[in-house]
Amino acid sequence: MKKGIHPTYYAEATITCACGAVLTTGSTVEAMHTEICALCHPLYTGKKKVIDTTGRVDRFKKMAEKSQAKQVARKKAPKVKDDKKADTKKAEKVAA
Secondary structure, eight states: OOTTSSOOOEEEEEEEETTSOEEEEEESSSEEEESOOTTTOHHHHOOOOOOOSSSHHHHHHHHHHHHHHHHHHHHHSOOOOOOHHHHHHHHHHHHO
């Protein structure tokens, strides 16, 4: 191995999760922080919970509410018959 080109390896690097769990491993980074780990992830724990770190769930819920409101408004609005084809046929007959 060449000297001076490899990063420093930390045999006791720590990974700290947002849930408070601390894992020890080997890495080139001495300390890392993560938002979720195997100790708190719903897939591994079997508990149902929504993990929303960037606000995506709230954004989706807002869009769904807007969509529901539009559908309700569309159902309540009176139906207007569109007679564009009939108007063009009448205009063609008059012109001929």
